[in-house]
Amino acid sequence: MQENVPHADRGEADGETIPHWHDPKSEGMTIVEGEDATVYDDEGNAYLDFVSQLYCTNAGHSNEAITDAMTAQMERIPYVSSAKGNDVRDALAADLAEIAPGSLSEVYFSISGSEANESAAQIARTVQDAPKVLTRWQSYHGGTAGAGALTGDPSTRSTVGRYAATTGSGKFLPPLPTAFDADSPEDLAEQAADHVEFVIRNEGADSVAAIMMEPVGGSSGGYPAPPGYFERLREICDEYDVLLIADEVITGFGRCGDWFGIDTEDVEPDMITFAKGVTSAYAPLAGVIADDWIGETVREEGYDLGQTFAGHPVACAAGRAAIDEYESHLIDDVRELTPVLESRLKELEDAHDAVRTVRGRGFLWSVVFADPETGEPFVHPWAADADEDEENPVAAVREAAADRGVIFGSGRPDVQVLISPPLCTTRDELERGIDALDAAIEETFE
Ligand code: PLP
Numbered sequence: 001m002q003e004n005v006p007h008a009d010r011g012e013a014d015g016e017t018i019p020h021w022h023d024p025k026s027e028g029m030t031i032v033e034g035e036d037a038t039v040y041d042d043e044g045n046a047y048l049d050f051v052s053q054l055y056c057t058n059a060g061h062s063n064e065a066i067t068d069a070m071t072a073q074m075e076r077i078p079y080v081s082s083a084k085g086n087d088v089r090d091a092l093a094a095d096l097a098e099i100a101p102g103s104l105s106e107v108y109f110s111i112s113g114s115e116a117n118e119s120a121a122q123i124a125r126t127v128q129d130a131p132k133v134l135t136r137w138q139s140y141h142g143g144t145a146g147a148g149a150l151t152g153d154p155s156t157r158s159t160v161g162r163y164a165a166t167t168g169s170g171k172f173l174p175p176l177p178t179a180f181d182a183d184s185p186e187d188l189a190e191q192a193a194d195h196v197e198f199v200i201r202n203e204g205a206d207s208v209a210a211i212m213m214e215p216v217g218g219s220s221g222g223y224p225a226p227p228g229y230f231e232r233l234r235e236i237c238d239e240y241d242v243l244l245i246a247d248e249v250i251t252g253f254g255r256c257g258d259w260f261g262i263d264t265e266d267v268e269p270d271m272i273t274f275a276k277g278v279t280s281a282y283a284p285l286a287g288v289i290a291d292d293w294i295g296e297t298v299r300e301e302g303y304d305l306g307q308t309f310a311g312h313p314v315a316c317a318a319g320r321a322a323i324d325e326y327e328s329h330l331i332d333d334v335r336e337l338t339p340v341l342e343s344r345l346k347e348l349e350d351a352h353d354a355v356r357t358v359r360g361r362g363f364l365w366s367v368v369f370a371d372p373e374t375g376e377p378f379v380h381p382w383a384a385d386a387d388e389d390e391e392n393p394v395a396a397v398r399e400a401a402a403d404r405g406v407i408f409g410s411g412r413p414d415v416q417v418l419i420s421p422p423l424c425t426t427r428d429e430l431e432r433g434i435d436a437l438d439a440a441i442e443e444t445f446e
Helices: 064-076 087-099 113-128 145-150 159-163 185-203 229-240 261-265 292-301 313-351 394-403 427-445
Strands: 031-035 038-041 046-049 104-110 132-136 208-213 243-247 271-274 286-291 355-361 364-369 409-411 416-419
Touching (some): 064 313, 087 104, 087 313, 113 145, 113 208, 113 292, 132 185, 185 208, 208 229, 229 261, 313 364, 313 427, 394 416
Parallel strands (some): 208 243
Antiparallel strands (some): 104 286, 409 416
16 A cells, blocks of 8 residues: 555645535545545545445445446436335335334435434324424534434534534433443443333423433444443333434344344334445435334324425435445455454553453444543543543544545544454455554554
């Protein structure tokens, strides 16, 4: 791999010369090409893409099966009204019903993950005749007004979400060790689930339509739930007649080693929301997969959340081809390589005092940092207004890794590097990516 130009020496970073749509954390990086797990910037530097851009190019970059299917659909008919029938849209809905757990088979297409979550919340409110959808503190569910109100992380909640009517969007704590004083993962599961029950009862169970959460925290922390948590939540939801919605915008489509993150929990939600990986991000597409009975009720009540580009045929063609890719080998590949990724990450935990813990599932992991001298977290995980920039070492680690040709993500609440490579990443590439992270941590802390 060629030696990359040090990040700091690249481009202007004063905010005046960088267009407003650039993430300030990727100053100077303009990505222009990609192949499999690698992307190239406009100066010819190659990077292993260990964040799949925004946790979405699950099938890698330039997958020919997907681009061919999109081209063929463009040549047949690029767009059909979302109010009319279309064969490829219907076929994708059938594919999604096939891979979704249990009796989830009613598909409502939208365009972005934010809109999918808004749709799921509105469907829940309609069928339950109740106003509230409860979500986790520190969660991210999208940037539109309604999804912003569902988002529980003040630092990523969009301005529009912050000021949108938050009626009907109460919050509860996630099942993280930093949020509870638990003796074991099982104890944590019990305390965190009891807390959800407490919040439902305090809100008034009759007023709560649903609870929504990611099966494995994505940008909100890269963490799986402790064992038994989801089973207990399912019992609580059944007892209080509250729907369970799994936000699978990041965790779906093989990311965690199954079709959906919730599959691993052996629990059937009432609705799944999806986006990103459904087309491997080759075209914008998202939606909700709801239980049969919800579909019947919605049909009686009428569904008026339709959007012009929802279920766009070219995106649906991409989705069908991506699902074929996941089914034919990519999910199996993730399962085979997960132990390699896990054991390499555990080595980092052993090797660096600054690494407090590593956690994750499949190809979605986080490396959580702590002050190597004291073992204390850099930022109090629940201090919503903490000035992270001063102490947060994640930017320096990511920059040092980018200088070694690997792009990582970052997450909250407890300061971490996020790892989410395309599912086509090879064993050799995984090893190289973690070697680069190892060296970046060394450079930042030692
Ligand atoms: N839900 C989760 C868990 C996400 O991570 C995101 C985006 O990152 C969204 C919803 C919103 O999706 P979109 O950006 O497509 O609107």
